[in-house]
Amino acid sequence: MSKSIADLEEMARKCRVEIVKMVHRAQAGHPGGSLSEIDLIAALYATRMRIRPEQPDWDDRDRFILSKGHASPGMYAVLAEMGFISHEDLKSYRVLGGVCQGHVDMKWCPGVDFSAGSLGMGLSFGMGCATAARLDASDRRAFVMIGDGEMQEGSVWEAAMAAAHHELGNLKVILDRNRIQNDDFCEEQMRMFDIPAKWKAFGWNVKEIDGHDMTEVMEGLDFLEAPENCNGPSILIAHTVKGAGISYMENNPSFHGAAPNDEQFHQAMVELGEVEA
């Protein structure tokens, strides 16, 4: 945890640059959810995950499951920053034979712990990892990132109920609450009412933060690592902005799954401080 807040913010900025480059290069992909999640994933990997990038299949590593697997550019950017893959590998995003498959895939990319892409699956898989860790008497953790739209999948709640029943204190969820899903704002597609109350009612430790304020992100990760009820699973509800960091993508449902054109790409690089205006 030697990284300063400024260091983490710079890491996240570099990841944002890569996210936009990947999606622009492929002219396809999911920038909005990658940009909303990136501060959280960058901080998690840089300061909490017990991992060995040179040995990605180390048995006793912490697991990270990106259940919203379409937001893969964010994860690939972090994996490159951490040294699991090279920055050159990022050019393989959505390219035939590339390690950076369209959705994160454990069979293709070192450092990916679950082949996601179909929503509502990662929490259950994480529960399996957490259960296995307990059987192994290991203190390794399973971190799972889910999206808010994803919570409309019923299987999320099967897993939420089961993880609390089994008192999986080593299961830690980050909710990327960016308020937008594929077609529109979540509020228009399917209202979810009081999300913290839902998770509390399922028996989870719950904390809410601003998912783009790195100081709050660190406090949130502190909570995940040491929740009030250490025998229960925990969820960090991170309020985020879809497309965060790129003005024309922010809060814009069009950039859930669309690539910027050349002009928009240039503007994004300017806004991220990569090039002069």
Add this chain to the structure above:
Amino acid sequence: MTRMAATRDGYGQALLDLADNPKVVVLEADLGKSTKSLHFRKAHPERTVSCGIGEQNMLLVGAGMAASGYIPFASTFAIFTERAFEQMRNGVARPNLAVHLCGSHGGTHTGTDGSSAQSIEDLAVFRTLPNVTVLHPCDDVSTRILTTRLAGTKSPSYMRTARNKTPVLYDDVDPDSIQIGKGIELKDGNDVAIIACGVLVSESLKAADILMQEGINASVIDMHTLKPLDGQLVDRMVERCGAIVTAEDHNVIGGLGSAVAEHLVANKFAPLEMVGVPDRFGESGQADEMLDLMKLSAKYIVEAAKKAISRK
């Protein structure tokens, strides 16, 4: 007197046999009493994970455990495995994680619960998934042996077991003769080959006896593994008999009959008659009544055999 037993009991016994391996874990979805995983639960509660009535979660908890070095055996009714089909597809088969899914109470033979509990499509849907081995053994002995063999494989599987008792065929056989992917020739004939799985294997033996009385000498194959199909054995039957019948308590679309047909058209060819559920849902009835209603019992296999021979 032939011993009678249900294949689900063989599954339950196999889990106990496997318990010496500390990596074997059992996952349940509130039907352990029915699928017979309850025996393992009683003996090893610490290695049994209750997933409540939540099959989708169960499959992926299994995937997470398999990815962490465990060997999960998950079971529920065959019909409810289908509810978790996409979990099996995307979370288990696609990353090729060795989760072993067992669907008990498969087929119309399940009986009086009626059509909602009688899976007639499970073998078809799981057969379409890359990496997945599909099994449907015919008695408790072979179920027990094949289940224990699954623990040594590196890829996922689906095994259907049956609720009701059927004749036991493999008491006192050499366990080495029962291998995943290898059909078993139970009766050696040269006029027609009846290739069957599950509860229809014993019906096929009955049919062969009836045929023998009429001077027709039928081979009977227990094709307990639908995928990978024992194509070499099918080829040998084609060469020797020149006429094939398949028999399964499963929709005639997509199951064993289809698997054999897919093989025949691409290899050595022979006329094929398929005995299976005639693309309709079942209803409440006793197991034997269902086999008659669905035109699956021995007399229908006899009819199919004669028809196949007539087409030579």
